[in-house]
Amino acid sequence: MKNYFLLLPIIFIIIISGCIGPIETGNGIVIKNFEPEFNPAFSTEDVNFLVRIKNTGSFRTTNGEIQLIGLEEWGPSSPNEPNCLEGFSMQAPDNFYGVDGETKQCTFTLRAPDVPATLTRTYDPYLRVHYDYSSSTVKSVTIFSRD
Numbered sequence: 001m002k003n004y005f006l007l008l009p010i011i012f013i014i015i016i017s018g019c020i021g022p023i024e025t026g027n028g029i030v031i032k033n034f035e036p037e038f039n040p041a042f043s044t045e046d047v048n049f050l051v052r053i054k055n056t057g058s059f060r061t062t063n064g065e066i067q068l069i070g071l072e073e074w075g076p077s078s079p080n081e082p083n084c085l086e087g088f089s090m091q092a093p094d095n096f097y098g099v100d101g102e103t104k105q106c107t108f109t110l111r112a113p114d115v116p117a118t119l120t121r122t123y124d125p126y127l128r129v130h131y132d133y134s135s136s137t138v139k140s141v142t143i144f145s146r147d
Helices: 002-017
Strands: 029-036 046-055 061-069 088-090 103-111 126-132
Touching (some): 046 088, 061 103
Antiparallel strands (some): 046 103, 061 088
């Protein structure tokens, strides 16, 4: 009998762990992918950071900007693609027509700093996406007469 009580939580964990997938919904722009093209990078080598973002919100986003932070030592960073530069907009999904929200793929190319041959250095860059957005709400209001 004790074996069944120990076996049940293990089976439950196995079932749940197989049900977790990538996040497909959210509010507004979601970062779907952010990674270097090659890891590790070598001293003074050009490194491409690949980014994929998607609008999962209810409204079109405007005045968007993507910032790569934590690699200031590597030099200035801005996306290579013109449609990813500051001020971009992204269409929202339309469930009525079955249209997904707009997805953008952007690349940042930076040069790794010069590091002496006997040293290694680890960096933890992160990505920030900010934008203007709209939201609305609908609320029912009940009105009674004075009578």
